[in-house]
Amino acid sequence: MAKIFYPELSYRITGVLYKTHNELGRYCSEKQYADSIENNFKKLKIDYEREMIIPIGFEGEFKGRNKVDFLVGGKIIIEIKAKKIITKEDYFQTRRYLSILNKKLAILVNFRSIYLSPKRILNPNSNE
Numbered sequence: 687m688a689k690i691f692y693p694e695l696s697y698r699i700t701g702v703l704y705k706t707h708n709e710l711g712r713y714c715s716e717k718q719y720a721d722s723i724e725n726n727f728k729k730l731k732i733d734y735e736r737e738m739i740i741p742i743g744f745e746g747e748f749k750g751r752n753k754v755d756f757l758v759g760g761k762i763i764i765e766i767k768a769k770k771i772i773t774k775e776d777y778f779q780t781r782r783y784l785s786i787l788n789k790k791l792a793i794l795v796n797f798r799s800i801y802l803s804p805k806r807i808l809n810p811n812s813n814e
């Protein structure tokens with residue numbers, strides 16, 4: 687059986703994501719979903735950082751250009767989308783965030799889907 691990283695925190699995050707999807711439906715903006723998620727994190731006393739700026743990944747990159755939607759408990763990245771489909775670019779963006787921040791786990795979630803299906807993305811190179 688595969689190892690699940692941060693099972694308790696992951697379970698709590700997933701609960702918040704499903705609650706948000708059930709309350710807001712499929713047709714809100716990413717900001718509205720993020721506001722709802724933040725409100726639920728506060729209610730549940732879940733430690734998080736919102737829109738954390740990613741350190742510059744290469745020379746010439748603009749500071750503040752890339753932001754993680756949420757870093758929860760200092761461990762799990764949450765990347766929110768509200769679009770027809772998640773693309774490989776969305777996946778690569780999330781992988782890049784995992785790599786730069788040296789985190790083991792990210793959850794990529796698309797709220798536009800009829801059925802919410804958060805994607806767990808692992809960073810095998812993390813030494814966290």
